[in-house]
Amino acid sequence: MRRKILLAPIVALLLTAIVAGPASATYPDRNGRMLFQADTGSGSQLYTIKANGHDLRQVTDVTEGEAVLGDWSPDGRQIVYEHGAEAFARVEIMNADGSNVRVLAGTGTETGVTFAGDPSFTPDGEHIVFNKFVEATEDFGIWIMDLDGSDQHEIGDLPYGDPNVSPDGNTLLMLSSIDDEGRQQALFTANMSGGDVEQITSYALDAAGKSDWAPDGRRVITSDNANIPEQSANVVTVPADGGEPFHVTEYSDPDVRAYVGGYSPDGHWIVFRLEDHGQHALCLVRPNGTGLRTILPLSDFRPRGIDWGPPASRQ
8 A cells, every 4th residue: 555656747747737627434415525645756645636637736745654544524624544654653633725733643642552543534523433553452443532532432342444434323334354464355334332243245355445335325335356466356336234246347357456435425426546557547437337437547646545525615
């Protein structure tokens, strides 16, 4: 996820093209800007962009480590993200324009906590769920906290990653792998007390590390074959209570892979990264697999951790 590639010239070209003209947790609403991470050559930073490919903005400027895994607040005014480096990983929050950065959890704020990351807002916008590892107890799990970092507590016994809360606020979507190498990953759900854990995809699906709820809460979305280079990866949706996956994309070439970002707030689109023989594009498609569109064309610029936010009028 954090391999370095020199992208500063690519970013400059994209910014020029965007100025000149045409060349993410999700909540039911109209559509706003997209948020994603991309490598600048000296670490990942967070960017936002309009759904038509215009107005690319870099909104973080971390000088140590990388800014990754950003998530929009339901009102579009804030972004929570993971700030990671070799010596630490912590959860930070900032205004949508990148101002007023605050540390909420992780090394530097709590003794004995060596990792806090992968954060996302609850649908009411009042809490943040995240992963946390406490070295003293060797405990890794899903935690929840207030927006100022206070009242942190663990949600049951859930040693899972990528926590996301359903639109109705009642269910956690989580990721687990069959081994410590992160191979053969599956999606699980649980209630907000940490009980009623259910596996909703098979390990054979090998779900990607990024997933999302449909705005109506009936389906979840991920990509398959995430760690199987011999097969193409495709965007798939699955009933929220488990069932047969539906392939939104149907690529078959192992060198062409579709990695999901998430639903649009209105539920009419899915954003994903297309990898095509070493090049990367940011694309849209309808949930039924029709209407494929390109937002950013194939290049060395690699959007990752994509989240589609609420209306621009709120930002």
